[in-house]
Amino acid sequence: MKLTLKIWRQGGKYKGEFVTYELPNVNAHMSFLEMLDVLNEDLVSRREEPVAFEHDCREGICGTCSLVIDGRPHGPWKGTTTCQVHMRHYKDGDTIVIEPYRAKAFPVLKDLVVDRSALDRIIQAGGYVSVNTGQAQDANAIPVSQEDASKAFDSAACIGCGACVAACPNASGMLFTSAKVSHLAMLPQGHAERRKRVLAMVAQMDTEGFGQCSNVKACEAECPKEISVDNIARMNREYAAAVFTSETAM
Numbered sequence: 001m002k003l004t005l006k007i008w009r010q011g012g013k014y015k016g017e018f019v020t021y022e023l024p025n026v027n028a029h030m031s032f033l034e035m036l037d038v039l040n041e042d043l044v045s046r047r048e049e050p051v052a053f054e055h056d057c058r059e060g061i062c063g064t065c066s067l068v069i070d071g072r073p074h075g076p077w078k079g080t081t082t083c084q085v086h087m088r089h090y091k092d093g094d095t096i097v098i099e100p101y102r103a104k105a106f107p108v109l110k111d112l113v114v115d116r117s118a119l120d121r122i123i124q125a126g127g128y129v130s131v132n133t134g135q136a137q138d139a140n141a142i143p144v145s146q147e148d149a150s151k152a153f154d155s156a157a158c159i160g161c162g163a164c165v166a167a168c169p170n171a172s173g174m175l176f177t178s179a180k181v182s183h184l185a186m187l188p189q190g191h192a193e194r195r196k197r198v199l200a201m202v203a204q205m206d207t208e209g210f211g212q213c214s215n216v217k218a219c220e221a222e223c224p225k226e227i228s229v230d231n232i233a234r235m236n237r238e239y240a241a242a243v244f245t246s247e248t249a250m
Contacts (some may be wrong), residue, residue: 001026001092005039007051008099011110011153015240018097032075032085033058033065052111058083061223063161067112068099073163073222081224103171104209116162118208119176123160125204126197127180134176145234148186155183164219164227170211175219177205178235179227185238195242201241 003023010016023042026035033055040050065082068205069075075085090096098112106114144152156179164175181198184190189195213232221227 001028001088001090001094003035003087003090004095006095006097007047007112008096008110009051010050010100014111018099018110026087028088030085030087030214031058031083032067032069032087033083035087037155042182052109052113056082060084060224061159063159063163066101066114066116066161066166067183068101068166070097073101073166074161074224078221079224079226083158083222085114100174101166103162104211105171105173106162106165114162116160118210119160119162119173121208122173122177122201122204123180126193126200127184129184129193131192141166142188142228144188148180151185152183155179155186155207155227158183158223158227159225160208161223161224163222167218167222168213169218170214172213172219173205173208173210173215174232174235175229176225177201177223178231181235181238182231186232195245198235199242202235 003026005021005022005023006018008017009019023035023037023039026038030038033053036051036053043050054064055069056062058065060081063081066073067075067082069082069085072079074082075188077085077089080225100106100108100112100114101116105118106116108114158176158179160176162176165171181201184197185221215229217229220227
């Protein structure tokens with residue numbers, strides 16, 4: 001099939017603009033990233049600069065392949081990453097607009113590649129357990145209810161791709177941060193630091209320049225792992241409790 005691609009180019013000779021490319025022979029069995037590989041092979045053969053984009057596992061696991069396709073992070077299909085999008089879902093003659101994530105906290109490095117290290121710094125601020133929890137114990141040594149274990153597992157499914165930030169009109173990092181806060185807050189190993197953790201991670205999130213949540217819920221709709229906005233409500237409760245506890249302790 002023949003496709004027209006309008007791709008954001010930024011860096012080098014490109015100052016930040018959409019460039020149009022024609023692909024005349026796209027195989028319907030290709031993945032979206034394989035289609036971009038074919039484009040880049042063609043550009044290199046013509047001694048032109050290839051389009052920079054990120055990828056790693058290409059199996060929907062890592063979230064590295066973060067692109068905005070026709071205005072939607074990771075493309076138009078629910079619960080999928082960009083690498084899971086296949087060209088058989090497009091029609092001959094379609095025009096596809098491809099651009100990087102747009103957020104103050106995600107500066108564009110080149111073309112479709114953005115710097116998402118702000119998410120790493122939020123994790124570094126408190127998304128871990130640092131207290132000594134002892135050596136590995138039997139699975140049933142620390143009682144965890146099935147409900148809490150399931151919710152913690154669902155929150156831990158977040159792959160940190162940043163689609164929630166790109167989807168939010170305020171470029172909020174609340175869904176990502178709340179998923180990481182919730183994951184540990186619901187497990188016994190994370191209880192000792194839960195107050196300190198949420199205060200530190202929310203503070204870092206604000207420092208990085210993410211916007212505020214306004215309950216649009218676009219983050220949940222576009223998340224490839226379908227992380228629930230219930231995590232945001234849980235984090236708000238954790239944060240309020242932490243602030244109240246710290247104030248009464250003064």
